[in-house]
Amino acid sequence: MLAAKLRDLILSGEIEPGKSLPTERELVGDSGLSRSSVREALRVLEVEGLITTRPGRSGGSTVQLPGRGSVARSMQLFVRSHSIRVEALLETRVGVEPFLASLAALNATDREVEEMAAIHKRFEESIDNVVAYKRINLDWHLAVARASRNEVLIALMEAVSQPIFDAADYQEVTTPEIRKAAIRAHAGILKAIEARDAKGAAARMEKHVSAYADVMRSKLMLDTGAS
Amino acid sequence: MLAAKLRDLILSGEIEPGKSLPTERELVGDSGLSRSSVREALRVLEVEGLITTRPGRSGGSTVQLPGRGSVARSMQLFVRSHSIRVEALLETRVGVEPFLASLAALNATDREVEEMAAIHKRFEESIDNVVAYKRINLDWHLAVARASRNEVLIALMEAVSQPIFDAADYQEVTTPEIRKAAIRAHAGILKAIEARDAKGAAARMEKHVSAYADVMRSKLMLDTGAS
DNA sequence: CCTCGCGATTGGTCTTATCATTCGTAATTT
DNA sequence: AAATTACGAATGATAAGACCAATCGCGAGG
Numbered sequence: 452m453l454a455a456k457l458r459d460l461i462l463s464g465e466i467e468p469g470k471s472l473p474t475e476r477e478l479v480g481d482s483g484l485s486r487s488s489v490r491e492a493l494r495v496l497e498v499e500g501l502i503t504t505r506p507g508r509s510g511g512s513t514v515q516l517p518g519r520g521s522v523a524r525s526m527q528l529f530v531r532s533h534s535i536r537v538e539a540l541l542e543t544r545v546g547v548e549p550f551l552a553s554l555a556a557l558n559a560t561d562r563e564v565e566e567m568a569a570i571h572k573r574f575e576e577s578i579d580n581v582v583a584y585k586r587i588n589l590d591w592h593l594a595v596a597r598a599s600r601n602e603v604l605i606a607l608m609e610a611v612s613q614p615i616f617d618a619a620d621y622q623e624v625t626t627p628e629i630r631k632a633a634i635r636a637h638a639g640i641l642k643a644i645e646a647r648d649a650k651g652a653a654a655r656m657e658k659h660v661s662a663y664a665d666v667m668r669s670k671l672m673l674d675t676g677a678s
Numbered sequence: 679m680l681a682a683k684l685r686d687l688i689l690s691g692e693i694e695p696g697k698s699l700p701t702e703r704e705l706v707g708d709s710g711l712s713r714s715s716v717r718e719a720l721r722v723l724e725v726e727g728l729i730t731t732r733p734g735r736s737g738g739s740t741v742q743l744p745g746r747g748s749v750a751r752s753m754q755l756f757v758r759s760h761s762i763r764v765e766a767l768l769e770t771r772v773g774v775e776p777f778l779a780s781l782a783a784l785n786a787t788d789r790e791v792e793e794m795a796a797i798h799k800r801f802e803e804s805i806d807n808v809v810a811y812k813r814i815n816l817d818w819h820l821a822v823a824r825a826s827r828n829e830v831l832i833a834l835m836e837a838v839s840q841p842i843f844d845a846a847d848y849q850e851v852t853t854p855e856i857r858k859a860a861i862r863a864h865a866g867i868l869k870a871i872e873a874r875d876a877k878g879a880a881a882r883m884e885k886h887v888s889a890y891a892d893v894m895r896s897k898l899m900l901d902t903g904a905s
Numbered sequence: 906c907c908t909c910g911c912g913a914t915t916g917g918t919c920t921t922a923t924c925a926t927t928c929g930t931a932a933t934t935t
Numbered sequence: 936a937a938a939t940t941a942c943g944a945a946t947g948a949t950a951a952g953a954c955c956a957a958t959c960g961c962g963a964g965g
Contacts, residue, residue, distance in 0.1 A: 702917095
């Protein structure tokens with residue numbers, strides 16, 4: 452199909468990101484297909500995140516690279532449609548985040564360390580604003596993931612985190628004590644990363660995420676037990 | 679848009695998997711849109727893995743759940759288009775597979791243990807058939823992943839493994855000695871899983887995958903160094 | 906009772922036309 | 936001369952109708 456042909460063109464790098472595909476009417480001429488077919492092909496590529504298309508005079512289909520958001524959306528669809536056990540998501544974090552922390556300790560640039568520290572500062576200040584706390588917490592974990600410089604795992608974390616934070620009735624899971632503990636944990640992890648102490652960062656992260664998962668699990672048990 | 683509306687219908691469970699959507703012409707009537715627009719909406723859902731559509735009399739669009747293959751495809755696009763460093767993929771395996779092994783030790787059913795053992799048996803027999811060896815090796819790792827019962831990580835492994843095995847010029851990376859070592863490693867991991875020894879399984883898997891990654895890395899260094 | 910084939914149903918494609926959006930350009934105004 | 940405005944062209948978005956291709960149900964014929 453045409454979509455496959457165009458996809459190959461894009462993936463093989465023959466059309467660089469930022470450059471435009473021919474217009475729909477030109478593609479009709481080139482391919483011998485009808486307008487509808489061409490449009491369906493373009494729609495496929497659009498869903499795959501390979502192009503964006505704008506209407507208007509200098510519109511058209513612009514080639515782009517499927518960002519991590521593309522993978523994340525796909526993963527979210529997967530999670531939602533399978534009503535994946537929140538268990539599995541928590542488990543995933545427990546499995547992956549310590550590793551990310553150790554990678555971050557090894558690979559983080561100064562710039563990234565600064566960013567994590569800045570987020571952490573805001574985190575400390577948000578201790579009695581639950582909504583902000585929730586968002587900043589997510590930001591921090593994603594910042595650590597980004598500092599790992601492993602694109603695949605970054606994408607995974609982005610895909611997995613959102614559903615967790617959505618699913619969690621966070622306001623009820625988060626007591627002030629828990630928040631204080633989280634801040635301490637983050638501080639410790641950050642210090643280990645700054646010291647380039649991979650093992651330490653992993654160990655602290657493992658403890659932190661496990662604790663979070665345990666709290667979450669007990670909350671879930673109560674919920675399902677009560678229903 | 680119509681796609682969003684139908685997607686919500688599916689995700690909210692109002693249309694069960696296996697059931698059929700209205701025919702395209704019915705959707706035209708219901709929505710007031712044109713056939714082309716309806717078709718584009720369906721094409722979007724198809725790419726997202728939410729429906730499959732067959733032509734013919736009792737054809738139509740059948741609702742299904744986006745399988746792990748859907749996530750894997752998205753991940754593969756991501757990997758290909760970003761020319762992600764094989765490094766990152768190897769790193770991902772090193773980070774995730776030990777954890778999967780420990781989960782497998784905890785969660786695998788007898789049925790799954792049997793399956794892994796069966797694959798391992800074929801693995802041992804394939805020692806001088808490189809092509810078979812390659813495929814069976816992949817099978818075994820995926821079987822371990824499946825035994826972890828963590829859908830998210832299973833999907834990740836399926837997404838990541840294929841590109842690794844594609845990228846690797848496996849025949850050159852695999853010497854008979856390496857193959858023998860892999861068989862021994864698999865045997866050890868399998869034994870740990872059977873004994874429900876999570877820590878042991880993780881440690882052995884970590885060693886195995888790290889060794890593989892090292893071999894691969896040195897091969898890559900040579901390649902890039904020589905080019 | 907089985908087999909073959911016709912026709913109906915459904916997705917797949919094509920054609921043509923029209924609408925909506927954007928931008929370049931030229932006419933108009935200041 | 937410069938700025939503003941209005942028109943038109945290019946381009947994607949949508950629509951309507953027709954026909955093709957594949958598939959299956961069902962009836963005619965063996």
